[in-house]
Amino acid sequence: MKPVLLLIPGMLNDASVWDDVLPCLPGDWTVRIANVQTQESIAEMARDAWQQLDDVPLSTPVMVTGFSLGGYVAIKMLAHPQRPLSAAALLSTSPLPESNDSRTVREKTMSAMQANFPKVVDGIVKFGTHEASEAVQERLRQMLLSVGCETALRQTRAIMGRADHREALSRLSLPVALLCGEHDRVTPPQLTHQLAQCIPHAQTCIIPKSGHMLPVQQAPAVAKVLASLFH
Template sequence: MTELPLLLLHAFPLDARMWDPVRAPLAERLRVITPDQRGFGRSPLPETGREPGLADAARDVLALLDKLGLDRVVLGGCSMGGYLAMAVLRLAPERIGGLVLIDTKATPDTPEAAQNRLDLADRAEAEGVTGWLAGQSVPGLLADTASAELAGHVRDLIDAQPPSGVAWAARAMRNRPDSRELLRQADIPALVLVGEHDGITPLDAANTMVEALPDPTLTVIPDAGHLTPLEAPASVTEAILGWYPIS
């Protein structure tokens, strides 16, 4: 009996450095893989000529598994990373031995949210992202109790992202399908984590996923907002290790 590796997919508009507070403590027991998604951090944005869609980013994840020689992993994601995890599940359910869905949701965008993503993508391409995107995003990403130091760190991560990657991801998320039926068919253990004060994907969104999943575990992270791995890393680490499936 062995524990599968854990592959974690980051939130928008950040990169894999958002996992830094949990990576080391998780790695004491698990093999942990934290890639930058296409267009973020150190990962380039491929030119495909296709309309942005998370299926392409999901193929990146599968190509990484192939490169690392991994048949199956436990796949986790925060926010956009959760959407991408569900896109991978849609393409290759046989590669996933468990799901960790952190501050995310299975439902598609409302028309208003979809338009907001288009507006964000257009502005990122026209102006870059420095300053305005962090100023627009950080208040919703973190709980009111978050420290000024953490807020500054998140701003720095956002300011560092390539505008082209931000725009591509915003358009790709806008196009994502409803994943509730997908989760109903996911015959694997799943951990759903949500920050107590998450205003973007709140407890209702987490409960919707729990109701759909055949084998769910729900954990509410106290005193945290939408970025629980950064806001409450010890609680997130404890929840993952306490739940982790054995293959």
């Protein structure tokens, strides 16, 4: 069986967040994309992501790649592996559990979403990108709006309840790449450097000319790192 790449989208993303990455990947990979829109917790998202690999022979190389919220899911999978993995990539994510300050911010954001979801989406798009064209911003805006407020609330609660897996990450031996946009204001580069401290052998890649939305803003750079890691 061909090598399998499992991609895990971020919060308020559907599979289309990877659309620009897919054409840049090696043609001999099988790509599967997890759905993280329906579950109540990171653990449930990880459970369902593992199920995407149920039919993959244990001898087949598998790489898990998570973006943002998907990074939390990938970290959960790495901390509690259910099959051999050949490599992993964590994009625009953090090793830290929820702090009291971030919990307060998320609770306020949830209230704002319930009051005026389109307005919050506009703010997310602007805060999550760096010098993005109007076309890119509109594409993201439509994706977020289509995923919807109820999913956003459910995913936010899941993020708030995430566990601390830093000790498990320190025991990883498989190849790992950590990617972050140079201008990421959601999960800034210092969080990627903290993640690198948890996984000392990891390859750290700070990608220029990108905010948080790495798979959209710098898809070729993301694909290049994945290809170098998983060959």
